[in-house]
Amino acid sequence: MADSEGNTDAKTYGIGVPIPNPVYALKGSNSLEWGMKDRLSRVFDRKSGNTVMLAFDHGYIMGPTSGLERIDITILPIVEYADCLMCTRGVLRAAIPPIYNKPISLRVSAGSTVLTELNDEVIGVDVEDAIRLNASLMAVMVSVGGKYEALTVSNLCQAVSEGTRFGIPTLGVTAVGKELTRDARYLSMASRVCAENGAHVVKTYFCEEGFETVTATCPVPIVIAGGKKVPEKDALTIAWKAIDQGAFGVDMGRNVFQADDPTAMIQAVRAVVHDRETPDKAFQLYRDLKAH
Numbered sequence: 001m002a003d004s005e006g007n008t009d010a011k012t013y014g015i016g017v018p019i020p021n022p023v024y025a026l027k028g029s030n031s032l033e034w035g036m037k038d039r040l041s042r043v044f045d046r047k048s049g050n051t052v053m054l055a056f057d058h059g060y061i062m063g064p065t066s067g068l069e070r071i072d073i074t075i076l077p078i079v080e081y082a083d084c085l086m087c088t089r090g091v092l093r094a095a096i097p098p099i100y101n102k103p104i105s106l107r108v109s110a111g112s113t114v115l116t117e118l119n120d121e122v123i124g125v126d127v128e129d130a131i132r133l134n135a136s137l138m139a140v141m142v143s144v145g146g147k148y149e150a151l152t153v154s155n156l157c158q159a160v161s162e163g164t165r166f167g168i169p170t171l172g173v174t175a176v177g178k179e180l181t182r183d184a185r186y187l188s189m190a191s192r193v194c195a196e197n198g199a200h201v202v203k204t205y206f207c208e209e210g211f212e213t214v215t216a217t218c219p220v221p222i223v224i225a226g227g228k229k230v231p232e233k234d235a236l237t238i239a240w241k242a243i244d245q246g247a248f249g250v251d252m253g254r255n256v257f258q259a260d261d262p263t264a265m266i267q268a269v270r271a272v273v274h275d276r277e278t279p280d281k282a283f284q285l286y287r288d289l290k291a292h
């Protein structure tokens with residue numbers, strides 16, 4: 001308890017020195033409440049402004065995805081290199097010891113699997129459990145242009161409203177059905193719909209043509225999914241182009257945990273996302289790390 005006697009007189013008044021009132025620099029986030037900003041600041045690196053999120057929530061629609069059969073063997077050794085972990089509450093509680101102190105992007109939408117019809121989802125995790133798990137983001141799949149468009153947009157709105165009550169930001173994840181083309185026109189539309197409905201961060205795909213229009217027309221940060229496994233250098237090139245064209249990072253899964261050497265790969269991705277290393281240099285780093 002503070003003593004009431006013997007205190008030195010206060011003298012640091014700073015008369016005439018304006019109190020700083022810094023702008024919160026993350027795109028579109030300056031008007032958010034303190035708790036939201038604090039959580040976003042755990043996800044996005046203070047120096048680079050970007051993030052390397054490690055996605056391993058695939059099992060919620062795909063079951064034991066290749067590379068995710070044993071979370072303890074493939075994911076735990078690389079957790080230390082991730083800025084944020086994107087997973088389901090089931091895997092988080094069962095397989096990730098609560099000792100890493102990494103921000104969590106918690107998958108809160110749930111529903112149909114690859115065995116039936118994708119994207120028929122509800123909000124499967126309530127905000128109380130997200131708080132219990134100390135989530136920094138709640139991730140919701142949104143199927144713009146798909147059969148379950150209205151349902152999934154409504155899921156997003158629900159997560160945004162509940163999260164706003166407790167200061168937890170929402171990640172809108174744009175789904176791409178087989179019938180939809182992953183071009184800039186579609187991805188801009190899907191990302192913007194997520195942002196308009198309150199998503200604080202949007203996860204979408206990179207496209208070769210016009211990706212800068214996807215990031216330009218989205219008022220909040222975009223992170224890209226890696227998509228299906230491609231050669232390591234190609235994945236690093238995708239990450240580099242996405243950052244160069246306005247993305248704030250990656251939320252990458254298969255191209256990390258299905259790489260020949262996931263530990264080397266996530267460090268190479270970090271070099272691109274945080275240090276803006278070229279794909280050539282990052283791939284050389286990957287090879288060097290893999291060799292040791």
Ligand code: 5RP
Pocket residue numbers: 055056057058086141173225226227228251252253254255
């Ligand atoms: C599933 C997801 C995955 O997290 C996402 O696809 C990222 O993983 P990958 O890099 O393997 O595509 O959102 O809906």
